[in-house]
Amino acid sequence: SEQQLLQENKMATIGQLAAAVTHEIRNPLGLIRNYCYLLKNSKPLEEHKIKKAVTVIESSIEKSNHIINSLLDFSRMANNKWEKVDLKDFIHSIIALQQNKIKQQQIEVTIECKENNVYFVNVSSLEIILMNLIANAIDAMMDGGRLILQCGQQNNVLTIKCIDTGIGIEKEHLKKLFSPFFTTKPRGKGTGLGLYITYNEVQKLEGKIYVHSEIKKGTTFDILLPLKEVI
Numbered sequence: 486s487e488q489q490l491l492q493e494n495k496m497a498t499i500g501q502l503a504a505a506v507t508h509e510i511r512n513p514l515g516l517i518r519n520y521c522y523l524l525k526n527s528k529p530l531e532e533h534k535i536k537k538a539v540t541v542i543e544s545s546i547e548k549s550n551h552i553i554n555s556l557l558d559f560s561r562m563a564n565n566k567w568e569k570v571d572l573k574d575f576i577h578s579i580i581a582l583q584q585n586k587i588k589q590q591q592i593e594v595t596i597e598c599k600e601n602n603v604y605f606v607n608v609s610s611l612e613i614i615l616m617n618l619i620a621n622a623i624d625a626m627m628d629g630g631r632l633i634l635q636c637g638q639q640n641n642v643l644t645i646k647c648i649d650t651g652i653g654i655e656k657e658h659l660k661k662l663f664s665p666f667f668t669t670k671p672r673g674k675g676t677g678l679g680l681y682i683t684y685n686e687v688q689k690l691e692g693k694i695y696v697h698s699e700i701k702k703g704t705t706f707d708i709l710l711p712l713k714e715v716i
């Protein structure tokens with residue numbers, strides 16, 4: 486349908502943007518790596534050389550930061566649309582975008598929502614959040630499994646759980662999970678920006694995100710979002 490095409494185009498744009506950003510950031514990262522190598526491996530080093538190295542490292546960090554901020558600004562600009570949506574339908578439409586992978590990998594999907602599913606939400610942020618969590622869950626279940634999305638409400642907080650029965654996350658990876666460029670996926674497949682952007686979007690909504698994971702058992706992401714009054 487037209488709506489689906491639109492969605493796919495948007496995903497392509499975000500994907501292309503992520504690829505471009507990754508490319509742009511490899512240069513400053515490469516510089517940082519080389520100068521760190523210099524600092525570590527050549528001693529004694531004259532003071533002016535140390536100063537020069539640190540200056541290059543600083544400006545490379547500055548440059549990477551700038552690139553990341555533009556990416557976030559882009560997603561912010563395109564995305565500040567609040568709407569009343571039926572959460573179950575909304576989740577459905579996002580899952581539909583991954584239907585091919587879900588079929589190929591034999592993943593069983595369940596959406597568990599209570600009767601009242603209509604919420605006033607930032608649709609663009611929620612789309613980014615769910616798209617990233619669902620894509621990661623699917624990638625974690627190459628040999629099949631179950632993907633469960635649960636939504637509920639506790640007082641003025643909307644809760645969304647994304648549960649998978651995939652490979653799980655190593656304990657020592659958990660603390661790096663939301664940092665930019667942390668990825669365990671092969672080059673070209675992972676950018677390590679998905680959860681970083683997800684975290685930012687959750688922050689923007691003044692919400693919280695938690696992760697529980699067990700190796701070979703699966704992973705659960707918990708999203709808590711404060712509900713706004715409907716305008």
Ligand code: ADP
Binds near residue numbers: 704
């Ligand atoms: P990317 O998907 O590009 O690697 P993300 O920031 O979305 O970047 O995820 C970072 C890393 O977190 C992934 O490479 C993977 O190792 C891990 N991860 C995220 N979600 C899951 C999940 N549901 N199951 C297992 N590992 C996950």
